[in-house]
Amino acid sequence: MAHRIERVNSLIRQEISELLQRQVKDPRLGNFITVTAVYTSPDLKYAKIFVSRLDSEGKKQETLNALASASGFFRSELFKRLRLRHTPELSFQWDDSIERGNHLLQLIDEVATDSTSDRHRA
DSSP states (O other): OHHHHHHHHHHHHHHHHHHHHHTOOOTTTOSOEEEEEEEEOTTSSEEEEEEEETTOTTTHHHHHHHHHHTHHHHHHHHHHHHOOSSOOEEEEEEOOHHHHHHHHHHHHHHHHHHHHHHHHHO
């Protein structure tokens, strides 16, 4: 059963990504939204879709609102494309792992720069 859910998660992720790139024309969404992960409940009734956006400065809630308003469209397209017996209810969640990763890289760079400058002083 777990393998089926993983396959459904992957298919939903691919389809939502493609729909965002090719068919959704909402100006609130822009072009830089990435579907990072999909987690479907074991009964396949609900799916959490995690998204991230490159130019996310202050646009998280606006992006999530736009995706929520388009969830009916996404769901009907998933029904047509995937031919599942039941198409899950979709909820969109913000994935800030990319931002956290960038922050950690900046901290590492700062520490590396500080240790290099300390060596040159000695």
